Amino acid sequence: MRHDFGYFMREGVGNLFSHGFMSFAAIGITVACLLIMGTFSLVAYNAEKLLETLQSEYEILAFVDEGYNDAQTKAVGEALKKLPNVKAVEFITREEAMEAFEERTLDDYMRAHIEPDMFRDRYAVYVNDLNTVNQTAKAVHDADGVDDVRVDEDIAGGFILVRNVAGAVSLTLIAILLVVSVFIISNTIRLTTFDRRDEIAVMKMVGATNWFIRWPFVYEGFLLGLLSSVIAFGLQWLVYATVAKSIAAADTLQFLRTVPFAEIWRPVALSFGAAGVVIGVGGSLTAIRKFLQV
Numbered sequence: 001m002r003h004d005f006g007y008f009m010r011e012g013v014g015n016l017f018s019h020g021f022m023s024f025a026a027i028g029i030t031v032a033c034l035l036i037m038g039t040f041s042l043v044a045y046n047a048e049k050l051l052e053t054l055q056s057e058y059e060i061l062a063f064v065d066e067g068y069n070d071a072q073t074k075a076v077g078e079a080l081k082k083l084p085n086v087k088a089v090e091f092i093t094r095e096e097a098m099e100a101f102e103e104r105t106l107d108d109y110m111r112a113h114i115e116p117d118m119f120r121d122r123y124a125v126y127v128n129d130l131n132t133v134n135q136t137a138k139a140v141h142d143a144d145g146v147d148d149v150r151v152d153e154d155i156a157g158g159f160i161l162v163r164n165v166a167g168a169v170s171l172t173l174i175a176i177l178l179v180v181s182v183f184i185i186s187n188t189i190r191l192t193t194f195d196r197r198d199e200i201a202v203m204k205m206v207g208a209t210n211w212f213i214r215w216p217f218v219y220e221g222f223l224l225g226l227l228s229s230v231i232a233f234g235l236q237w238l239v240y241a242t243v244a245k246s247i248a249a250a251d252t253l254q255f256l257r258t259v260p261f262a263e264i265w266r267p268v269a270l271s272f273g274a275a276g277v278v279i280g281v282g283g284s285l286t287a288i289r290k291f292l293q294v
Contacts, residue, residue: 025184026184026224029181030224030228030232030279031228031231031235033180033181033279034177034228034236035235037173037178037275038232038236038271038272039239040166040169040173040174041174042264042268043166043170044166044167045259045264048163048167049259051130053257055127055128055129056126058133059124059126060124060127060136060137060149060150061123061125061149061151062076062125062140062141062146063120063122063146063148063150064121065147066120066147072145073091073121076123076143076144077089077091079143080140080143083125083139084135085132085133085136086126086136087128089123089126090123090126091121091122092124093121094119097121098119125140130160131160133151137149181279182282182286183283184283186283186286213288218281218284220280221280221281221284221285222280222281224280225275225276225278225279225281226273226277228279229276229277232276236268236272237261240258241261243258
């Protein structure tokens with residue numbers, strides 16, 4: 001028997017519609033699984049990107065000893081540049097620090113009564129890796145000529161925690177939901193193969209190869225997975241756009257920045273398509289296996 005693509009596709013589509021309710025249920029469950037997997041994966045991805053942005057903007061303020069002259073102050077900066085995990089060092093004069101304070105402060109009384117000599121010369125120290133920011137802050141504090149250090153450890157730790165939790169949950173859910181989806185599609189196709197078990201037995205007896213018998217069911221699983229991935233992708237785009245719009249409109253969440261979906265839709269679509277096909281084909285191959293043992 002020759003490999004007839006048209007025959008196999010017709011059989012696969014026919015199988016898809018022969019159990020309409022079960023096919024609908026399989027697609028619904030698979031869409032839900034893909035949507036959950038995609039949502040957590042996108043949360044993890046955005047957390048990673050937000051952490052990268054925070055890392056590039058995050059600074060440790062090192063206040064220079066007030067008794068140091070210009071040459072000594074410059075030497076402090078050179079020493080800070082040589083510390084581990086330090087990406088860049090920027091010198092900020094007391095006048096510049098005062099101007100930055102005035103820009104951030106809305107209280108007119110405070111701005112009117114603040115004098116430049118109330119501020120100190122400082123260095124803004126930028127790091128390569130937020131995971132070791134505590135050790136870097138300690139090294140900066142211990143450097144000669146550094147009188148005090150200001151570092152917001154809670155912000156860095158919070159984003160690292162979110163990134164790690166989202167990544168771990170995402171991987172766990174992907175593994176669990178892939179198994180669930182394969183199981184659902186496998187059971188759906190198993191109904192079709194059960195109804196056709198006598199036909200399969202006859203085909204085996206007249207010399208049909210296992211793969212000739214498998215192909216219609218493989219196409220059925222492929223179609224179930226592909227259709228599920230298309231629907232899930234459309235819903236994911238809608239959900240992502242809605243959430244991103246809500247975050248952008250919320251005044252209390254201005255520090256959160258979501259990656260525009262237009263920039264990531266291609267890898268998301270490929271991931272959904274690949275996951276759908278793997279789930280569908282994997283489920284079909286699992287379902288047909290025992291019926292070929294005639």
